[in-house]
Each structure stands twice: as C-alpha cells, then as structure tokens.
Amino acid sequence: MIIYKTDAEIAFMKESATLVSKTLTEVAKVLKPGITTLDIDALCASFIKDHNAIPSFLNYRGYPYTICASVNDVVVHGFPNKVPLKEGDIVSIDMGLILNRWHGDHAYTFIIGEVPQAVLDLVRVTKESLYKGIEKAIVNNRIGDIAYAIQEHTEMKHGYGVVRELVGHGIGKSLHEDPQMPNYGKRGTGPKLKENLVLAIEPMINMGSKEVYTEDDGWTVKTRDGKPAVHFEHDVCVKRNKALILSDYSIIEAAEKANPNLNTSYYS
Ligand code: MF3
C-alpha cells in the first residue's frame, strides 16, 4: 500500500532528510587516509543523538551499526570496521535516522585522493543518473520511468552494471514503504506517481558486471568481479512539475570541496 504524505508531513520529512545530510556533512569534514569506518560510525551515532534523532539502521533486521560504509568493491551494506581508509578508496556512506517519528535515509560516495579516471567517471555518471531519475519523479509518470532513466544513463550509455538484487523504496513513518524503486525497468510501467509520494531513489552502479554476492555476515554486498561500485541516494517528494529533493547534497559538497583529502575533480 502506497502512503501519500500531507504537506505538513513532507515538512517533517525534509527535516529528517536534512539531518542525514548534516550528518554526512560532518563525515565529509573528517574523511582522510588513516581514519576508519568505525570512527565514522561513532561520529555519526553521536551526531544523530545530539540532534534528538535515533539511528534507523541500527538493529533493523539485526543490522549491527548506525551507518553502512561500503568501500571499493562493496556495493552496499558494508559493516564499519577498523581498516584505515587509504588514498584511492571510494567510500559510500549510507545512513538513516528517525526524527519526530519521520525517517530520513540517504547516501553519498566520497573519493579519497587520487583515483583512476575510470573511477571518477563511474562516480560522476552514478550521481548524474540519480538526478536523471529524479527528473522523472513527477505526477502521472510511473516508477518505470524513473527506473529506466537511471538504467539508460548508466547501463545503456556507459556500459556499467545496474545491480538487480537491491532497490530503492518509499519512505515515511517506516524506513521501507511501498513502492519498490528499482534502478532498471521499462518506461510507462509500474505504479503511477501521485503528488506527495516520497521515494528513496538509490542507484547502485558497478563499473563492471551487474553481478553481486552477499558475504557470510549476511549483509555485505560485493561485486562478483571485484571492480568498484558506487551508491548515491536522495529522498525525493513527487510533485506536479518538478520533484522536491528533501535531502541536501549542497552542504555535503561544500564540505567535500573544502577537505583537501577528498577528490571532487569530477564535478568541481
Ligand atoms: N539505504 C538502504 C536501504 O534503504 C540501507 C538499509 S541498511 C539497513 O535499504 F541496515 F537498514 F538494512
């Protein structure tokens, strides 16, 4: 069942999504070679608590951390660990929280130092594909229009692998609501979009093949070919002419550009 939100509820959800963005902004300030993803997890946990919110991933179906930290060939759901990050790593930080009973859930991929041009291209194209999907998140389009826009830009145009096993989702008073939001599909198919549907749109794009597997921990999803993967996610409200993006990359990007350890050359 799809749950549409009132304008007042959308305002609350914007607060929740923006608090995730603010937390990711704190991450963007401190990322550097030598820091561990467990350090980042602790930072996020305390920032969320200090802002009167509750982490939503922690204990979700037994997930044991506040954030998902997915490095290089980890696509999503990577456990934070004690391995120091190093130059050349790409790190997706995905995080969810509950503020005033409303969920926010979004993700950003950071690049530490120098990486091959092929990695810069993958990060750029994945972020672009998220916005191409968002452009289709308007009233009377269908879920398949968003999905196709993402697949078209990544798989058809650039030859990347679009992960099939994992999808985006509706979001609201629950982390995962209907409908499912795949990153592949056919135009003109799937549920019709109505005003004030809130979607977490989250392309998970592999440089190589689309095939993935889950490690024995039951969570960590990796590319089969060992090539890198990138993950970006926004919380988006369907509107009549132009979708309203509830999360805010601008503050993350400002901190990212100000951090000399992070590589923003693909967009700045
Ligand atoms: N953004 C992902 C999702 O919405 C992250 C979920 S991780 C989990 O599915 F720990 F909450 F499962």
Ligand code: CO
């Ligand atoms: Co999500």
